[in-house]
Amino acid sequence: MAHSARSTLYFTGLLLASLLAWASPAQAQNDLLHDLEKQTADSTKSEVVAATFKGTHIINAQSVETTGPGMLAFLIQHRFGTLNSGAYNFFGLDQAVLRLSFEYGITSRLAAGIGRSSQDKTFDGFLKYRALRQTTGPHAVPVSVTLLASSAITTLRFNDPTVERTPASRLEYVYQALIARKVSPDLSVQLMPTLVHRNFVATSAMQNDVYAIGAGLRQKLTKRIAFTADYFYLLPGNTANTFRNALGVGVDIETGGHVFQLHVTNSKGMTEKFFVPQTDGNFFKGDIYFGFTIVRNFTIKSQL
Structure with missing residues (x-):
């Protein structure tokens, strides 16, 4: 047992x-x-590529980025006179133009902005729509595409009282497709086919419609500093024969709640109406404007 x-x-x-x-x-x-x-x-899993550029502007050009939904951005854009204006003008520091603007994120894809420039006492407004976003993973979207439409009106009083300028004749329009790719965590590039339509031109030889191709880049140097550049090539025409291509180089500095941008450019104006068809400075002969942009963001509508 x-x-x-x-x-x-x-x-x-x-x-x-x-x-x-x-x-x-x-x-x-x-x-x-x-x-x-x-x-x-x-x-x-497909993921959206974020922060192709750190701000909504590169230098002269706008970037594919838009202000976040419910966020209001206040921009101060400032340019001094040309460096070759001499010691009497303190190498440009005695001369300056200023643009103040607000940009608001309506949704994650749509943003609107308004601004006022001291140059020609110009008011401007724009809409930006993020049509495509660069993604990673299967069926990845290789680029981001943002569509931009803007208009500007000049309120400057003209010296000749015999010349009547109607409100419509003071208007100009800009249409752009901003096409960008974040090549790596440090490098982003952007292409910008552009059309500027001017309701009024001074002579019949000038173009009402001006076409240009822009290009921009951002190369990260450190955690908080990046090198930036943009360039606009005027397609052949009377405007291209009279004016120059806009070129700008600079640095972006992140300082907590805002981005501080320092740059030099041969364009005095800070909106497409000015720097695309009206740049007359020769960058390599000292017609260089030193400027800066300060951006401060405010939360208007919290996202739950």
Whole structure:
């Protein structure tokens, strides 16, 4: 009887050991399969590429970025006179133009802005819509595309009282497709086909419609500093023969709640109406305007 009990216990232990030996690899295999499934799911997830540019402006040009939904950005854009204006004008510091503007994020894709420039006492407004966003993962979208439409009106009084300028004749319109790609965490590039329409031109030889191709880039140098540049090439025409291509280079500095931009450019104006068809400075002969942009963001509507 005792021998039979010992035999039963022996076989019972052997059976339990066998079951445990079989269950352990099975459990390990299940854990491995679960990890593989999780990795596969992560690899098939599509993610939007963020912060192609750090601000809504590069230098002269606007970027594909828009102000976040419910956010209001206040921009102070300032340009001194040309460096080659001489010591009497303190190398441009005695001469300056200023633009103040507000940009508001209506949704995550749509933003609107208004501004006022001291140059020609000009008011401007624009809409920006993010039509495409660059994504990673399967079926990735390789670029971001933002559509820009803006208008500007000059309120400057003209010296010749015999020349009547109607409100419509003072208006100009700009249409752009901003096409950008974040090539790496440090480098972003942008292409900008542009059309400027002017309701009024001084002579019949000037163009009402001016076409240009712009390009811009941002190269990150440190965690908070980046090199920036943009350039607009005027397509052949009377405007291109009379005026020059706009060129700007600068640095972006992130300082907590705002971005501080320092730059030099051969364009005095700070909106498309000015720097695309009316740039007359020769960058390489000292017609360089030193300027800066300060951006401060405010939360108007919290996102729940």
